Amino acid sequence: MNAMNRRKLITASAVLAIVGLAATALPAQAAEVGVSSSQIKLGMTLPMTGTASLGYNKIPGAAKAYFDYLNANGGINGRKVTLVVKDDRYVPTEAVAKTNELILKDKVMALLAPLGTANVKAVASVVNPGRRGIPVLFVNTGFSGFADKKKYPTTYTVLPSYVMEAKIMGEYIKENFAGKKIGLLYQDDDFGTDALAGFKTAGVNFAIRVPYASGSQNAAAAAGWITKFKGAEVDVVILFGVSSATSAMLGVAAQLKYAPQWMLGSVGGDATTIKATGVPAAVLTNAIGFSPVPATTDMKDEYVKFFSDIYAKAVPGSAFDLNVLLGMNTAFMTAQALKAAGANPTRKSLINAINTQGATFANSALVPAAYSRTSQVGLTGYWVGRYSSSGDLSPIGGSYVTYTTDSGAGAVVKSTYKRPAMPAKGLPN
Amino acid sequence: MKKVRILSLLSVTALISTVFITAPTVANAAPACDGKSPIQTCVGATSDGAPYAMQVPANFNGTVALYSHGYRYNVDIPAGIPLIGGYKITNTPEPVPGGNAAVAQYFFSQGIAILGSGFARQGWNPDSAIKTNVELIDTFKKQFPATTKVVAWGSSLGGVITQGLAEKHPELVSAVAPMCMADNITPQLTMAGDFLWGVKVLFDPSIKGGNYSPGAAGVAESYTDLVKVFTVMGKLQAALATGAWPDTASATGKALAAAGVPSRSALLLLGLMAGLPTQSAHFDSVSGPEGALKLTFPLALSPALAILENGTNAAALAVLATQDVENQAGGAIFDNTKTDYAARIDGERVIYNAALSGNTVIDALLGALSAANPGAPRAVADPAAVAKMNALHVNTGKINVPTVLMVGVADPITPAGASQRLVDLYVEQYAAEKAAAYKAYQTTRDYKAPVNKLLMLWNTTPTSYTKFNAAGSPDTSAPAAQGTNHCNFTSAQLLLVAKSLVQASNTGKLPSGAALYTAVRRAGNLSIDKGLSVPLLKYYTDNQ
Numbered sequence: 001m002n003a004m005n006r007r008k009l010i011t012a013s014a015v016l017a018i019v020g021l022a023a024t025a026l027p028a029q030a031a032e033v034g035v036s037s038s039q040i041k042l043g044m045t046l047p048m049t050g051t052a053s054l055g056y057n058k059i060p061g062a063a064k065a066y067f068d069y070l071n072a073n074g075g076i077n078g079r080k081v082t083l084v085v086k087d088d089r090y091v092p093t094e095a096v097a098k099t100n101e102l103i104l105k106d107k108v109m110a111l112l113a114p115l116g117t118a119n120v121k122a123v124a125s126v127v128n129p130g131r132r133g134i135p136v137l138f139v140n141t142g143f144s145g146f147a148d149k150k151k152y153p154t155t156y157t158v159l160p161s162y163v164m165e166a167k168i169m170g171e172y173i174k175e176n177f178a179g180k181k182i183g184l185l186y187q188d189d190d191f192g193t194d195a196l197a198g199f200k201t202a203g204v205n206f207a208i209r210v211p212y213a214s215g216s217q218n219a220a221a222a223a224g225w226i227t228k229f230k231g232a233e234v235d236v237v238i239l240f241g242v243s244s245a246t247s248a249m250l251g252v253a254a255q256l257k258y259a260p261q262w263m264l265g266s267v268g269g270d271a272t273t274i275k276a277t278g279v280p281a282a283v284l285t286n287a288i289g290f291s292p293v294p295a296t297t298d299m300k301d302e303y304v305k306f307f308s309d310i311y312a313k314a315v316p317g318s319a320f321d322l323n324v325l326l327g328m329n330t331a332f333m334t335a336q337a338l339k340a341a342g343a344n345p346t347r348k349s350l351i352n353a354i355n356t357q358g359a360t361f362a363n364s365a366l367v368p369a370a371y372s373r374t375s376q377v378g379l380t381g382y383w384v385g386r387y388s389s390s391g392d393l394s395p396i397g398g399s400y401v402t403y404t405t406d407s408g409a410g411a412v413v414k415s416t417y418k419r420p421a422m423p424a425k426g427l428p429n
Numbered sequence: 430m431k432k433v434r435i436l437s438l439l440s441v442t443a444l445i446s447t448v449f450i451t452a453p454t455v456a457n458a459a460p461a462c463d464g465k466s467p468i469q470t471c472v473g474a475t476s477d478g479a480p481y482a483m484q485v486p487a488n489f490n491g492t493v494a495l496y497s498h499g500y501r502y503n504v505d506i507p508a509g510i511p512l513i514g515g516y517k518i519t520n521t522p523e524p525v526p527g528g529n530a531a532v533a534q535y536f537f538s539q540g541i542a543i544l545g546s547g548f549a550r551q552g553w554n555p556d557s558a559i560k561t562n563v564e565l566i567d568t569f570k571k572q573f574p575a576t577t578k579v580v581a582w583g584s585s586l587g588g589v590i591t592q593g594l595a596e597k598h599p600e601l602v603s604a605v606a607p608m609c610m611a612d613n614i615t616p617q618l619t620m621a622g623d624f625l626w627g628v629k630v631l632f633d634p635s636i637k638g639g640n641y642s643p644g645a646a647g648v649a650e651s652y653t654d655l656v657k658v659f660t661v662m663g664k665l666q667a668a669l670a671t672g673a674w675p676d677t678a679s680a681t682g683k684a685l686a687a688a689g690v691p692s693r694s695a696l697l698l699l700g701l702m703a704g705l706p707t708q709s710a711h712f713d714s715v716s717g718p719e720g721a722l723k724l725t726f727p728l729a730l731s732p733a734l735a736i737l738e739n740g741t742n743a744a745a746l747a748v749l750a751t752q753d754v755e756n757q758a759g760g761a762i763f764d765n766t767k768t769d770y771a772a773r774i775d776g777e778r779v780i781y782n783a784a785l786s787g788n789t790v791i792d793a794l795l796g797a798l799s800a801a802n803p804g805a806p807r808a809v810a811d812p813a814a815v816a817k818m819n820a821l822h823v824n825t826g827k828i829n830v831p832t833v834l835m836v837g838v839a840d841p842i843t844p845a846g847a848s849q850r851l852v853d854l855y856v857e858q859y860a861a862e863k864a865a866a867y868k869a870y871q872t873t874r875d876y877k878a879p880v881n882k883l884l885m886l887w888n889t890t891p892t893s894y895t896k897f898n899a900a901g902s903p904d905t906s907a908p909a910a911q912g913t914n915h916c917n918f919t920s921a922q923l924l925l926v927a928k929s930l931v932q933a934s935n936t937g938k939l940p941s942g943a944a945l946y947t948a949v950r951r952a953g954n955l956s957i958d959k960g961l962s963v964p965l966l967k968y969y970t971d972n973q
Contacts, residue, residue, distance in 0.1 A: 050724045091727045092780045093707070093714040097892040104958060122780040125964075132960035188787030190779045213787035215728040 032346040034109025040079050040338060040345065043102030045088040045095050045123075046115035046140065051215070052090035054243045055273030055323045056115055059140065060085040062327030063113065065314035066307070066335070073427055076338045076345070084108060090115070090214075092122035099123045103134065110350060113158075113330050115140035117191045118214065120155070130154045135350050137337065138330045138378065142267070144194050144407035147377045154347075156354055158330060158378035160292050160367065162194035162240075163201070163407040165265060168290065168382050169238065170202020171403065171412045177261070181207040183234035185225055185249060187241050188213050195240045195265070201409060208232035217245035222252040230258065240265040247277040254283040262287035266382070271391035272296075272321035281391035289393045290382040293364045294400070296325050297392050303329070303364035306426050329364045332426070336361045339428035360420065366402050368417040380404045381415050451480075451521060460572045468537060471572060472522070479561045481546035482522035483569055484533070490540030491577035492934055493569055494927070495562060495602075497594075498523040498545065499585030499916065500611070502749050503552030504648050511659045513745050520547035526584055526608070531920040532927055539931060542576075544569055552753040553614060555822040558590045559597060566601050580930040582606035582833075584916045585843050589613070592824050592832075592851075599829035604933035606833040606926045609840055609916035612847035613823045616968035618754060620703050620844070621747030622763030622808065623770075623967065624740055625658070627699035627798065630805040631685070632661045632692075633677040639808060640761035641752045651752040655745060662741045669693050669733060681797050681804035690793055693733035694786040698794050700736030701781065702773045704846070704967040706839035708890050709738035710909030710917075716893045718901035728783040731895065734903070739841035742915070746842055758818040760811030768807075771795045773967055826854040828882045831933035833926050835886040835918065835955075838963055842915040846965040848885065853965075855883045884929060884939045886949070887956040887963075888912050888922065911954035925952040 034041040044060055047053035064083055071080040084106045086098035095114065102108045111129060114120050120139050123129065129136050130153040138158035139146060142165065146157050173182060182204060186192035188211035199206070210225050226249070229237055237260045239246045246268035253259065262284070268274075269289045275281050294301040299308065307328040308320045318324070338345055340353035358371030367381035381404030385393040395401065404415040423429050456478040462471035471483040483493075506516040524545035525532045536543050546565055548558045562581070570576045581602045583591035588610025595605040611617050625638040636657045641647030657677075664675035672691025674682055685695060700707070707714050712735040717726035755762055778791050785791050798805050828851070836848045862879035870876040890912035896904040909917050925948055933939050940948065949955045964970075 052724075089724055089727075091715065091724065093727065093732070094893075097713075097715055101892060103960075104956070118779045118782055121776075125776050125780065128960065128962050131962060134960075188789055189782040193788065211787055211789055213783055213790075215725060215783040216787075 032109060032344070033107050035079070035345060038079055040076060040081050041084065041106065041108045042081065042110050042112045042334070043084045043086070043099070043106055043108035044112045044114065045086045045098045045102065045119065046113070047090035048085070048087035050089040050091075051217070051244050052116075052242055054247065054277065055270050055321070056140070056243070058318065058321070058323045059113065059115070059327035059330075061315050061318070062311060062324040063331040065311050066328045066331035068314060069310045070331075070335050070427065073425065076335060076428070077343055081335065081338065083112065088119060090119065092116075092118045095119035096122050096126045099127045099129075103127065103129075103132070109345075109347060110135040110137055112137050112334060113140050113327070117141045117143040118189060120146065121190070124152055124155065133347050135347055137334055137354075140326075141191070142194070143190050144197075145190065147375070147407060149374070149376060152376070154351060156358070156371070156376045156378065158333070158369075159266075159326075160379045160381055161377070161407045162191060162265075163198035164380060164405050165290060165382060166195045166198025166240070167202045167405050167412050168384070168403045169263065169265075170199050170204045172288070172384055173204055173236070173263075174202070177236050180235040180261075181233060183207055183229045183232055183237045183260070184209045185237065185239050185241055185245065186211055187245070191267075192240065202412075207234050212241065212245060217241065217248050219248050219252050222248040223256075225249060226252060226256060226258050229260065234260060236261040236263060238263045238265070239268060241268050243268045243270060243273045247274045247279055250274060250283050251277060251279045254280050259283070264289045264387075266290045266292070266322075269393070270322040271387060271393060272319045273323065275391055282389055284387040284391045285389045287387045289385050289387055291322065291385065291393060292367050292379045292382050293322070293325055293329060294366060295385065295392065295394050296321055297394070301364070302422050306422060307332075307364070310426075325364065333361050333363050336428040362420040362423055364419075366400050366417070366419060367404055367415055377407075380406065460568065462572075473568070475546065475549070475561050475564045475568065477549040477557060477561055477564075479546040479549040479565075480520055480522050481544070481565055481568075482524050483542060483544050483572065484524060484537075485542040485573060486537040486540055488540040489542055489573065489575060491575050492540070492931070493542040493544050493573075493576055493579055494525075494536055494930065495566065495579055495581040496524050496526060496543065496545040497558060497562065497581070497583030497587030497590040498547070499583070499587045500553070500746065500750070501551040503550065503753050504651075504749065507652060510652060510655050513655075518551055520549065520551065522547045526582075526916075526918075526923055529920055529923055532923050535924055535927055541931065542569075542573065553586065553750060553757065553821070555586070555590050555593050559593045559822065562590065562594050563598060563601065578603045578934045580604045580606075580934045582608065582926065582930060584608045586611050588843070589822075589824060593822055595830050595832065596824060596827055602830055603937075604831040604833070604930045606835070606930050607848075608835045608918070608926065609837065609843050610834065610847050610851075611843040612850065612966050612968075614754060614818060614821055616847070616966040617843070618751060618762060619968040619971075620705075620966055621743065621751060623765065623768070624699055624703035624705065624743065625747050625751070626763070626765060626808055627702065628658060628661060628740075628744075630679055630798070631682040631695055631699070632665065632675050632679070633657055634679040635677070636661075639751050639755065639763045641755055643756065643759075647752055647756060651748050654748045658744045658748065659741065662737060662744065665692055665696055666737055669730065669737070679804065681802065684804075685793060685797055688793060690790050691786055693730065694784065694790055695794055696740070697733040697736050697781060697784050698774065698791065700740055701777045702770045702798075702967070704844060704964065705736055705739045705743065706841055706844065706913075707732045707735045707781065708839040708910075708913055709735035709742075709841065710913045711895060711903065711905040711907065712738060713890065713893050713895045713910070716895035716897075718897040718903075720901055722901060730784070732781050732784040743841050754818055754821075755814065757821070758814040760814030761808070762810055762814050762818050763808050764810035764815065766800065766807045766809055768971060770798050773970065826851045828855050828858060831882050831884075831937065831939050833884045833886065833929045833933070833939065835888060835922065835926055837888040837890075837912045837914065837917055839890055839913045840915055840917075841913075844966055845887070845963040846969075849963050850965055850969065852883065852885050852962075880938060881941070882939070884945075885957065886922070886926070887958070887961050888918065889954055889956050891954070919953065921952045922955060925949065925955070
């Protein structure tokens, strides 16, 4: 054997040895957890029962409606997408327990759209999906802290942050209610803290701020809130809480004929949900509202029309509202992420797909998403609307004018975003 | 909410290991063997006077299992003290956990002997206990020259002793299992000190909570503290639904009460800042009774009840261990002059926001407990005593031999974070061993992958377990849930540990793969999920 051949052989031996080393050191490549040849399993926790379930408990049905449509049209590369839903009642400790079940017993590939700042934080802290490499897709909370990639490396937001919403609200107040006395009702936790930060950045001065502890919202509490707002003689009351807080407040206000200029945050601003509690629609008349997606009554919008048609067939008799639209939109984005994750999706490839392609995923929102290799932030803005006497939210002036901003000190600007057209048949390309 | 009965059901006695063999206490007493078959029992005492017991089956195969018991109080407890009154110091040997017959029978069936001492001195004793164990191993080998292998295991403080033995004398043991292992003395007593200090400054400023007088006077002070702490916990329990403050509350506490801060929120905050689990024997912080409290109970009440149950359980040890270690160190050892309690609960304040009554109340409580408030004076340690305490035995966390850890994720006395620390350290150790192996490979072309030396068995809590009676009141008559209380293991779980030790001793490798998964599933309420992690003790978050 000549020297050249011997060198080649040694090199080849070394390569083989290293390959062999890798083979012994690493387990055989197993299929990803929650992914089989026929199925991709996702898990969701959110309040399906209890005070805070109001409206939000329609989200799983909405997401399933889209996934059923997707599955009937071939699924994701032949795999059906299934969704396991667990009721956490908006109790953080229960969200932890149920998420553990999803991961350890149900063996889901990813967590989808868990709801509530406290719940998502509790799960991040105790269950630690980030450390486990488990994707937490499109969380149903606008807490700006989830943008911290170090703390939440696998968590992706979709809703604009509460800071963004408060900043955009603040700009609207400055332009339209200058000199008026403003009152704020907010949840006394990170949800509210985010809002306060946004209003501060926007330079809003409140005549009174009324916090409520999560879980304490009811009619009796609402009567106390109204007393405080009346005492402060406010002209405008911002309701920056969950649906049950908004409903309690508006229901009691209707009884007491307390009628300031209402301004509703998007989290608790779904009229269908509010009306379902017996609150008369008239109390909403001329209230100001905010949304990142088109009005749910806007059947000229191709996304709204498409989702509305699917939902009507899947859940006949159930009103198509903001929670339904957001639930279906999330499922639609998830389908695109799974498709982009490759022929045999893994948790890692799913995360990579959102990082690299998420900003271009088709979806109904009228504002851009900010996903990138360095950002796990979803939508970034709102349009401003006014509720009609029937409770429908429509854009002020008749057409959508969208505003975008960040969760920091950045300015609120009119958005020039052009939404991608819906892919053929509403299926991921 | 109906008044709940908790205090009478607390398992403080769980701290005191069950004992089952009497032995002489004369130092250096040679083994006295009964010569019986099939199990021969030998008793004696080591040179420091620790009584020991050996039980050797007729089919002895050369392996002996050495068990180290947990913390036993080093003072007698007067009968009048609630819950633990009547305890007498004991150093009776304990060769298997709690005298568990099934475990002993398993070892004997395998031809394995069992061995354990009662240690010469009770209280915090790893320094002397490790020496005792070293001598005991030697004595056993001399008595039974066929001995080839020693496996060691221990519970609670016995876990510290076992880990310490493996760190200092890996040549003596082929596998070890520290179970419900305590952390090192400073993190453990920081947890105890934080909670006691909080109870004192908010609920009863006459509680001493540390800095006890030397000798008998300090012991008497600790007795008084025990009564006061149990009394205030009883008052907090009685007022849990109303949120009223005990009549012994400090001026700071009374000001908080006047501002509408519920006492249960204050109690919960103290538990969180100390690092106590929010799941206890009977309160899962998840369940609620049918009816109006279905949601309110887990959101607003259950976490505080869990802290009440866990805090009361931990209080006895906190008082007595503090007095014990202060006596050893010669002065006050707890110091919170620089502790940032707001940072301590930064992660938890949103999770338990409702039970803490919202950010406004949380901020009021943290303000009241801040170093800036003269109404909540911080505890100041004696530097010389702290130095002396720190010179007591400290485990580094190095894993030298195959090691099995098992702990309840909601153990209120030796938090699971103590085991998590070893897991975290071993990740670094294993990575370094792997790098060294690869480096050696580059020279030798003979890669020897490092063998995994750590198996972590998490004793998990059920998803929900709080029971309610027909009236909707919590029912605390059921046994403590799995994963809660101190060293609350079933025989099946202890047997899994024992079998893992034996396998590791025989093969040099811990169980793994499908066989391990099956064994873990059969043992019940255990998880080996590598993704499962629990918080470290708060001491470490202070010192990151």
